[in-house]
Amino acid sequence: MTVVQPDVTVVIGAYEAMPYLVDCLASVEAQTIGHARIEVIAVDDGSADGTGEYLEEFAERTSLDVTVIRQDNSGGPSGPRNVGLGKATGRYVFFLDADDRLGPEALERMVAMADRNGTDVVLGRVEGVNRKPPTSMWGQTLERTDVFSSNIKFTLSAQKLFRHAFLERHSMRFDESLWTGEDALFTMEAYLRADGVSVIADHTCYYLVGREDGKHVTRTGSHTLRFDSARALMNLIADMVPAGARRDALMVRPFLVTLLPQFGPKFLKDGEAVRREKLELAKPLVDAYWTGEVAHRLRVHERLRLQLVAMGRSDLLVEVLEFMKAKKTPETVLEKGGRRVYFAYPFFRDPSAGLPDALYLAEPREARKVPGYKEVGVDQLLRRAVRKARRVLTPAG
Structure with missing residues (x-):
């Protein structure tokens, strides 16, 4: 019997995902690309809320090709994604979080986009449900672009369509040593290595769902994990892009999205010891990568705060933050x-x-x-x- 390779493998890493998992799987089942063209690999990462059992029930009753893997908790999303990627057989791989759901026709449109343009990564428009999604990259649909010619650097989550052969050629996997920001590292590397990236801006392909219990990995964890994430992303960019304007353009992302929030309103609530630690953790990063070119790409209050961090002037930074807190x-x-x-x-x-x-x-x-x-x-x-x-x-x- 001839085995037909699926067009897309949907990798779902799931941990304590009920009841959100119900809508997540229903959105996969409703995809218009056709069940024969989809493979689902779902990895239950040691859940105790019925997630694993629901995955197995779904696999039994659906006409989709579903493989369920149950394992002990790994502590983060990287492990389950890597397990799923290692089992994938599709031409493309899509990483779907168990809390979220696909938009109608998402896989059909993204696969068609990649096939039409020969691109290695496809971004589909994201909408938020009780959660703020990224917005700056959805200005227009782009058949073929790159990380330097668009705003895609501001969406580094893993929920993209990736060409499987491309990932294997570069032996790409998620960094399991990072507890947050692991998807940013993976996606930025993919952008930099890709033979073209496509953006679907005129059709919602993904719904980013805010959980009522607030359990999102990106919202939890100590400040040191954020610095680990910023350091890893900055070092990756520096390793892959020579010093100059193009590198600085990409450095805006970790400075603005990962580092700067540590020196926002929460800094005012930090004790003196934590403030000192944050400045010490930031110092090697600003020493290495904070440049005039990065600075001029930021708004005044962003640039000012980061410059005070670079100077180690916690005293001045606090006064600037108090000014901003007062909404002056x-x-x-x-x-x-x-x-x-x-x-x-x-x-x-x-x-x-x-x-x-x-x-x-x-x-x-x-x-x-x-x-x-x-x-x-x-x-x-x-x-x-x-x-x-x-x-x-x-x-x-």
Whole structure:
């Protein structure tokens, strides 16, 4: 008998996933791609709430090809995903969290997108259910792009379609030593190695479900785990991308999403010992990877806080955070005929602090919101360049 290779293997790592697992599996069963084209490998990671039993009942009654693996708890999502990936036989692999669910036609559309463009990774639009999803990458559908030409670096969760042969060629697996952010590491590596990435922005392919009990791995764990995650992602980017603007563009993600929240409102609640520890953990990361190019890509308050972290100035950082906590609006200072805007957060032009004006300088995307701002257009920049060239080239008379 000829065995037909499935188009897609859906890998579901499940731990204490009831009752969310019911809708999750129903969403797979409802996929329009056809049951013969789907393989499901579900790994119960030592659940005690009936998750394993429900998976086995589902496998018995569905016409889908379902393999259920039950194992002792591994402590995180990497282990179950790696087990499922090791058993996968499909042309593509999709990692589905047991709390979430697929959108209608998701697999059919994503497989067709990958086949049409020969891309190694496909992102399908994500919507949140009682949970905030990533948004900046869904501006338009992109048949073929990469991590440098789009905003996909801001969605590094594992819930993507990956070409199986591509993952095997690079021996890609999830890092089981990380307790959080393991999917960011895996997905960023895939983006960097991929022969093209596709984005489906005009159809919801995935529903990110917020559990009422709040049990999300990304919401739990100590601050040291966040620094482990940031360090791993920054080191991966540095290993794979030479120093320069392209590396800095990617470094924005771990600085902004992983590191900066440790120096937000929660920092005010931290004891002095924890504050010192956070600054010590951040120091080697900012020393190695915090550059002017990264800084200018951030908003003023983000850039200012990270610069104070880089300087080890916990005292100044606390005052900035207190200012923000009070929901105060910084005064805007317009100079150069309105072409330059500063946001006067604490210590702006304070000689005792010695912080450069550039920290407070608004980039155009922020400055445009300020009445009286006059953006310098390309034609004005060209005229300036011509005038400068003339001054340089005109001989002194």
